Amino acid sequence: MSGWIRLDRAILENPIWSSKSESFTKGQAWVDILLNANYKPNFFFVRGIKISLKRGQLGWSQLTMAGRWGWSRKKVNRFLKTLEEEQMVTLQTTQQTTVITICNYCKYQDSEPEGVQQRNNRGYNRRPTTKQTNK
Numbered sequence: 146m147s148g149w150i151r152l153d154r155a156i157l158e159n160p161i162w163s164s165k166s167e168s169f170t171k172g173q174a175w176v177d178i179l180l181n182a183n184y185k186p187n188f189f190f191v192r193g194i195k196i197s198l199k200r201g202q203l204g205w206s207q208l209t210m211a212g213r214w215g216w217s218r219k220k221v222n223r224f225l226k227t228l229e230e231e232q233m234v235t236l237q238t239t240q241q242t243t244v245i246t247i248c249n250y251c252k253y254q255d256s257e258p259e260g261v262q263q264r265n266n267r268g269y270n271r272r273p274t275t276k277q278t279n280k
Contacts, residue, residue: 149253152176152180154180154181156180157177157180157181163213165215167215168214168215168216169213169214169215169216171224173214174210174214174216174224175228175233177213177214178203178234178245178247179247181203181205182201182202182203182245182247182250183198183199183200183201183202183203184200184254185200186198186199186200189204191204191241191242192241194241196241196242196244198244199246200250200251201246201247201250201251201254202244202245202246202247203244203245203247204242204243204244204245205242205243205245206241206242206243207221207222207225207243210225225243225245232248233247233248234246234247234248235248
């Protein structure tokens with residue numbers, strides 16, 4: 146399967162996404178990282194220390210991830226190491242937070258070139274032919 150879909154970050158507010166009674170799957174945790182990554186440069190403060198983030202980066206502590214996903218910190222750590230081994234992310238761990246950089250973020254999050262989008266939608270945007278309208 147190829148291609149991509151747009152997924153509104155509003156899904157994060159849906160109770161189906163973040164049910165407190167169920168822990169996240171690994172796939173759900175991965176999508177949660179993608180949804181919460183910065184789409185433009187930004188910064189935040191942790192204990193008075195400014196943490197600057199680039200597009201495609203996320204700054205969360207492993208404790209924060211464990212709480213969000215209903216996992217232990219050990220499970221979060223193993224999951225992040227797996228993502229790093231698979232070259233899906235790079236990690237920078239400090240005393241304040243873990244900065245997760247999503248590999249190829251721009252490749253997957255930028256809009257497709259106009260010609261590609263038109264080619265993909267060609268069959269769906271055609272007007273009916275005379276034969277189709279007469280039926």
